[in-house]
Amino acid sequence: MNRIKIIASCLVVSITFFQGNAQQKLKLHYDKPSTNWNEALPIGNGRLGAMVFGNPGKEELQLNEETVWAGEPGNNVPKNVYSNIEEIRKLLFENKNKEAQDLANETFPRQAPKDLNYGMPYQTVGSLWIEYPGHENYSDYKRDLDIEKAVSSVSYKAKGINYKREVFASFADDVIVVKLTADKKKSISFSLSATSPQLVSNFKTQDNQLFFEGTTGDADNKKGKIKFVGEAACTLKGGKLTASTDKLTIINADEVIIRISIATNFKNYKDLSVDATEKASAILAKASKKSYTESYQKHVAAYQKYFNRVSLYLGDSPQSNKTTDVRIKEFATSYDPQLVGLYFQFGRYLLISSSQPGNQPANLQGIWNHKLNPSWDSKYTVNINTEMNYWPAEITNLGEMHQPLFSMLKDLAQTGKESASEMYHARGWNMHHNTDLWRMTGVVDGGFYGLWPMGGAWLTQHLWQHYLYTGDKAFLKEYYQVLKGAAQFYLDVLQEEPEHKWLVVAPSMSPENTYESSVGISAGTTMDNQLVFDVFNNIVNASEILETDKSFADSVAVALKRLPPMQIGQLSQLQEWLHDWDKPNDHHRHISHLYGLFPSGQISPFRTPQLVEAAKNTLISRGDVSTGWSMGWKVNWWARLLDGNRAFKLIKDQLSPAPMETKGQSGGTYPNLLDAHPPFQIDGNFGCTAGITEMLLQSYDGVIYVLPALPDDFKNGKVSGLKARGGFEMDIEWENGKLKQLTVKSELGGNCRLRLASDVVLDGEVKLAVAKGENTNPFYQISPIKEPLISEKADLKGFKLPETKEYDFNTVAGKTYSFKVK
Structure with a gap:
């Protein structure tokens, strides 16, 4: 069956599967305009983004374009640091940790040296203003964001007339479209203008169109060289348009369509040769040829081909009739399962809207940012945040949204050769904990935070996981050299530590955490060991699948055997470092050593119960409430620990009102x-969407586990279109906390192994056999880990497993298999 047919069949199943339930209530809605940015509503088409404020008298559309970043082409790799890196290694192996940290700080100072930079900020274009004279007084106000259609609307009554605005960032025409209507003719009169915080900017009108243009700013030692051009054109029914120097004025129109086009001179990370004016004008001219109805319909269709693949129903309550801000305030004390479903789908909406094929990946804020100097520059922080952005991609049937990240990896595999060679005298490529539009790969934020050479190790996991979900050998072949380059780097930089002769990465750190006062630099952190384990296994497996590079794979396999095992420390915790340095009162937001539990699958309840118990002890010790992204990760961990109620408790913590101030470590959710x-980071949204999925379906550890962590609050529900590794698509219905119906669509064929609650007996058109031995499906092969080392002081109580059974049945590619519970 070809891909088009598969998508079409998914849509049909999705529609029939959810007929008659509350899945349709997929709107964020409010009864007042936004008073600040954290109340405005995001729209985007991957390249263009806008925040819609919804003020009747003076509407603001705060605008973004994905390539509007400060600076210019160029890497940030320091020269002549290899000898100091060698010395830091020596000091670490001599247990002179403070001296090692001091040398790291001296070699890589906290502030960027004059000849380097620590990355460029992602910046706003500015704002478009639609000003209605006399609309300051209004009634019957409504504002919403329909995430089924990717359209934001505002309606109100002023001077006895009903007004409405519809705004969307077109997936079909690549412009932002605004439709202004009223229920009385000749009632639409407003002015259109633009502003920008950019220091170099200009505004003018020409040929009855509004133009706004600018150049991004300088930062560190880089000159701002991104030039952007925006054009806004109005199509009127009735009325009159006049143009002044920098403003358009419309008087007594029946209806107005505004189309906004934005383009930059960016071609790729090393080429700024695009004519921004020509590109913006061409896009606008093409879009303007279509009627509003055609533009709207094609936009919705282009968006829904992705969004409609997955439906989720968790129940409903009277809370769903309240405004979204009130529902967030009351979620902790009111039964509102539909808000969880809305939040899940909002994450999918954000991913579709900020990461389209052929564009840039979603950054720390997706594509939505109103500042010139946002927190953490709104860069790509790859010691967790960028990866978390893409956790929902495969599992929620949005694999295409992964493509911008893969494209960036190709770039980084080139720029990262410089950091690998210059800093570490190694082959292959690497990067540290940040990158930007210019694909920098050097250290950012100095030796205390930035000397973590593992960014490429983590990012490349997304390549391998995409292969496991799709079985696409052509894709694997295309990206094989990216995977190989990452493996080459670690093969060259691994050091033999003196005590056990294990091979470890040094110097590095467990991201942003310390084990002594102001000391984080270390050797052989648990997360590093887990990441290298995955990098090495991925390249060995890829080499075998593609029947290439056997000698290199053999050398990797030798090194793989010398990696350290995971360790359980004196606090009965999963050790974060090579030595038992964990602190009993540590509540740090990063719990990086639990990477092995999720998103990796090295730790599992059924194969490694001691490590699972140690991971659980670590999670309990660290506490629940933290920053937004940290709580998002914790939802996934508790789901992998098969504790649905604790996972749901973290969702409650996340769906609590966030304070409007931006200081401190309090996470939560804005209105x-x-x-x-x-402040706002988009990763927490994506982390929770992934976590809700992991509560309903897990596909690792050799099996597809159906309803592994269902909380008591999700008593009845349905989900359609979730993806499992091996090309399986799953529809699940449950009642009173028990599986009721299951549909499995197989895109690749092969053995399907299900793990179900032991009291569940499925009846279907094929017979299920009790599973024996390891799963024969090649996408479910297990990479065995070493037995953990356990401290004599550890006091493990045992991890109680749920009672389950595993079943096998063979599938044929393109066929669907339906089951009911007897």
């Missing part, structure tokens, strides 16, 4: 459903 680090 517009965006995640608070604080």
